[in-house]
Amino acid sequence: MSSEVKIAFVGAGGNASGHMQAVAALEGTRITAVCDLSAERAEAAARQYGARAYTDYRDLINEAEMDALYVSVPPFAHYDAEILAAERGVHLFIEKPVALTLEKGLEVWEAIERAGVLSCVGYQLRYTPYTDPIREFLADKNLLMVTARRWGALVGGPWWQKLELSGGQLVEQATHEVDLIRYWAGEVRSVYATYARKVHGNVPGITIPDLQAIQLEFANGAIGQFVTSCTGCPGGRGFEFYLEGMKLTTDGGAPTLTPEDAAPLDKEPRPAESIDAVFVEAVRTGDGSRIKSPYLDALKTLDVTLAANLSAKERRPVETYFSW
Numbered sequence: 001m002s003s004e005v006k007i008a009f010v011g012a013g014g015n016a017s018g019h020m021q022a023v024a025a026l027e028g029t030r031i032t033a034v035c036d037l038s039a040e041r042a043e044a045a046a047r048q049y050g051a052r053a054y055t056d057y058r059d060l061i062n063e064a065e066m067d068a069l070y071v072s073v074p075p076f077a078h079y080d081a082e083i084l085a086a087e088r089g090v091h092l093f094i095e096k097p098v099a100l101t102l103e104k105g106l107e108v109w110e111a112i113e114r115a116g117v118l119s120c121v122g123y124q125l126r127y128t129p130y131t132d133p134i135r136e137f138l139a140d141k142n143l144l145m146v147t148a149r150r151w152g153a154l155v156g157g158p159w160w161q162k163l164e165l166s167g168g169q170l171v172e173q174a175t176h177e178v179d180l181i182r183y184w185a186g187e188v189r190s191v192y193a194t195y196a197r198k199v200h201g202n203v204p205g206i207t208i209p210d211l212q213a214i215q216l217e218f219a220n221g222a223i224g225q226f227v228t229s230c231t232g233c234p235g236g237r238g239f240e241f242y243l244e245g246m247k248l249t250t251d252g253g254a255p256t257l258t259p260e261d262a263a264p265l266d267k268e269p270r271p272a273e274s275i276d277a278v279f280v281e282a283v284r285t286g287d288g289s290r291i292k293s294p295y296l297d298a299l300k301t302l303d304v305t306l307a308a309n310l311s312a313k314e315r316r317p318v319e320t321y322f323s324w
């Protein structure tokens, strides 16, 4: 590979435009091609970055020069772009959630493994200053229980509010918190979820639940509960980790310990990392060791959220696929 990293995009929506800006600002990168079903969106981005526009990702993958491909499409639209690109030896940055079904995710993962390409999924909260100090603090403690929440508002657009297109708030958005819970507390063995539609239940076109409560059983024996809502009710994001004789609390930022002197806690923020910079550097050097969110890891987060959807639908506890 030349020292210039050539990058293409499938999907040129709101999220992709942020990644395009971030990538274009990195030294030694060039955006070579952009594909979107909307020719207008593809052409606008292509014009801005001096790239070629496409409306069919198969054409882009066949024709465009690229070392890496960003796939930033809605959850339902993960077809085979990742697989075709991996088969060409192209490294992949894929937006969360990586798919809407585990079968699709496993198919993509196998293609990535077969091709030996690098993968990075857009769980950028893993790259923030306190994520690793929290993970390191919890690593040698006896975790008893986790409680966590994400309260947010309904997101607009043509697909987010439709369960069959987005998977719902847990799969699409609160997946970030599930991913952090896994990063900090370890693997989830089973879930038992109850969902409700108290605010948007009668609104035509909205098919996602707006209240979700998920009981978690971890492989290490701890238990927990994660609640999430898109009713617009204030609540924000928060996590409590109950340990023997102490509690660690964080909203994703600086953690606090109760009682404060229960154990040494490193409160020094680590330098924030740009997930795009980490990925592009990995592509440039071929060394993926600084990528904290590779595809298989992200697939395990999807697994937990899909298990919760199934559990809520069938009103029974569901074991995660990866715990079998």
Ligand SMILES: NC(=O)c1ccc[n+]([C@@H]2O[C@H](COP(=O)([O-])OP(=O)(O)OC[C@H]3O[C@@H](n4cnc5c(N)ncnc54)[C@H](O)[C@@H]3O)[C@@H](O)[C@H]2O)c1
Residues within 6 Å of the ligand: 010, 011, 012, 013, 014, 015, 016, 035, 036, 037, 038, 041, 055, 057, 072, 073, 074, 075, 077, 095, 096, 097, 122, 123, 124, 157, 172
């Ligand atoms: N990591 C994060 O914090 C974060 C934030 C926002 C969105 N996202 C994720 O990014 C993805 C995209 O979200 P968005 O907000 O940009 O959505 P969006 O609706 O703004 O854009 C999606 C774009 O994909 C295009 N598209 C759909 N199917 C396509 C196909 N087969 N080929 C080419 N283009 C196609 C659409 O035309 C649209 O322009 C979602 O998975 C979302 O969950 C991640």
